[in-house]
Amino acid sequence: MEKVVIDGSESEVVVGDAHSLQNKISAIRTSGSSKLQVIADFDGTLTKYWINGHRGQSSHSLLQQDDPEYNMKKQKLAEYYHPLEFNPAIPLDEKTKLMEEWWGKTHDLLIEGGLTYDAIRNSVANANIAFRDGVVEFFELLEERNVPVLIFSAGLADIIEEVLRQKLRRSFKNIRVVSNRMVFDENGHLLRFKGKTIHVLNKNEHALDMAEPLHEQFGEEDDKGIMINDEEESALKQRTNVLLLGDHTGDLRMSDGLNYETRISVGFINHNVEASLDGYKKAFDVLYLNDASMHGVVKLASHLCST
Structure with a gap:
């Protein structure tokens, strides 16, 4: 080596x-x-x-919607699913379904929360x-x-x-x-x-x-x-x-x-x-x-x- x-x-x-x-x-x-x-x-x-x-933000985590309620909902999803992503006890096929759930629910919240491109632009400007x-x-x-x-x-x-x-x-x-x-x-x-x-x-x-x-x-x-x-x-x-x-x-x-x-x-x-x-x-x-x-x-x- x-x-x-x-x-x-x-x-x-x-x-x-x-x-x-x-x-x-x-x-x-x-x-x-x-x-x-x-x-x-x-x-x-x-x-x-x-x-x-400080830990730099990811392209997912930096996004802030205009509605704080939906930001909180996304955070709660992350707190639930993120530990599951790295849990070695969960079989791969089951973990794959969990990740599909997480991404699907997160994307739904972005739509329901009325995400705009202006919010993306502002989020990036203020991101770490x-x-x-x-x-x-x-x-x-x-x-x-x-x-x-x-x-x-x-x-x-x-x-x-x-x-x-x-x-x-x-x-x-x-x-x-x-x-x-x-x-x-x-x-x-x-x-x-x-x-x-x-x-x-x-x-x-x-x-x-x-x-x-x-x-x-x-x-x-x-x-x-x-x-x-x-x-x-x-x-x-x-x-x-x-x-x-x-x-x-x-x-x-x-x-x-x-x-x-x-x-x-x-x-x-x-x-x-x-x-x-x-x-x-x-x-x-x-x-x-x-x-x-x-x-x-x-x-x-x-x-x-x-x-």
Whole structure:
């Protein structure tokens, strides 16, 4: 096992099998960046776990409705279901049903409580949420190399996209959010949710959705706005190498269903490092400890995209 301190900081990187990692890096570099895609979890992966000594909010928890009664109801649901999510005594099939209940009830409350997009915008503006240092550089590098980034979350797509807009203050044409998406009326009031509910235990079931072409996000246009990239070249299914980022071992399943050739998995252990290290070390190719920055991942991605 390799364990070194990065840039003299408290953050550390752990590589369980350096030989295996080097082989994967070589394979991805040989294939070129045109064959690479990035799949990333959002909360606790792209975002910081700790902010000024306080636990950072998730994209779900930061949302505040205009009606305090519904905020209280959502909080009570979280207090009941959250411990069940991590209860090892509950069988997986039963736990999956419980998570479906939790997400369904929460979404119903958002509709019943009259959630508006203005409330989302205000919630994000007042939230204790921030991206890891280096995330902008990471996105800029991947956009420059035309590498698509799929942010895969059991949260709320509209909130994640608003966090990206407000906190990064710029947009990236190569980023797509795969998450629970809302439908609003012309006045900005929530009407319903689109598609199947994505929760913490079924994220992998939606991996095949990622294989759709993303011309509008990272294809090139002519002067009339017509895509000029060949469809097969710009389809994600042709990108057979994956750089996957997550903060739970379950995030590794985000690539289930993808017909990839080589995958490098990067894990973040944000707290309880000693208790989690052995299990995470076996699961991930590279680990960053103690709520580390994204700078090490930027260096890795730059190396993968170099020829």
